[in-house]
Amino acid sequence: MAADLVIKGDIDSAGPVDVEGRVLGQVRAPDILIAPTGILEGTAVAHDLAVHGRISGSINARNVSLTNTAVVLADIGHESIAIEPGAEVEGRLERIR
Numbered sequence: 001m002a003a004d005l006v007i008k009g010d011i012d013s014a015g016p017v018d019v020e021g022r023v024l025g026q027v028r029a030p031d032i033l034i035a036p037t038g039i040l041e042g043t044a045v046a047h048d049l050a051v052h053g054r055i056s057g058s059i060n061a062r063n064v065s066l067t068n069t070a071v072v073l074a075d076i077g078h079e080s081i082a083i084e085p086g087a088e089v090e091g092r093l094e095r096i097r
Contacts, residue, residue, distance in 0.1 A: 011025070020038050027040060027045070034054070037053060043059075048062065077094050
C-alpha cells in the first residue's frame with residue numbers, strides 16, 4: 001500500500017502485508033511488515049511481525065522484530081522478540097506459547 005494511503009477498517013490476508021501508509025484497525029496476516037513510513041493504530045496479529053515504523057494498540061505475534069526506527073506504544077504478546085538499540089517501546093511484554 002502507498003505511503004499516503006489511509007485504511008479505516010480491518011485487513012485479513014492469507015499472504016504477507018506491508019503497511020507503508022496508515023491503517024486504523026486490525027491487520028491479520030502470516031507476515032506483517034510495518035515500513036518506516038507505516039503507521040498501524042490498532043491490532044497486529046501475525047506469525048512474523050517486523051516494525052520499522054509506528055504501531056499503537058496491541059501486538060500478538062510469534063516472532064517480533066523491532067528495528068532501531070520502531071516506535072511501539074502497544075502491549076506485545078510474543079514467543080520470541082528482538083529489539084534493536086534505538087527502538088522506542090512502551091507497553092507490556094508477555095511471552096506466549
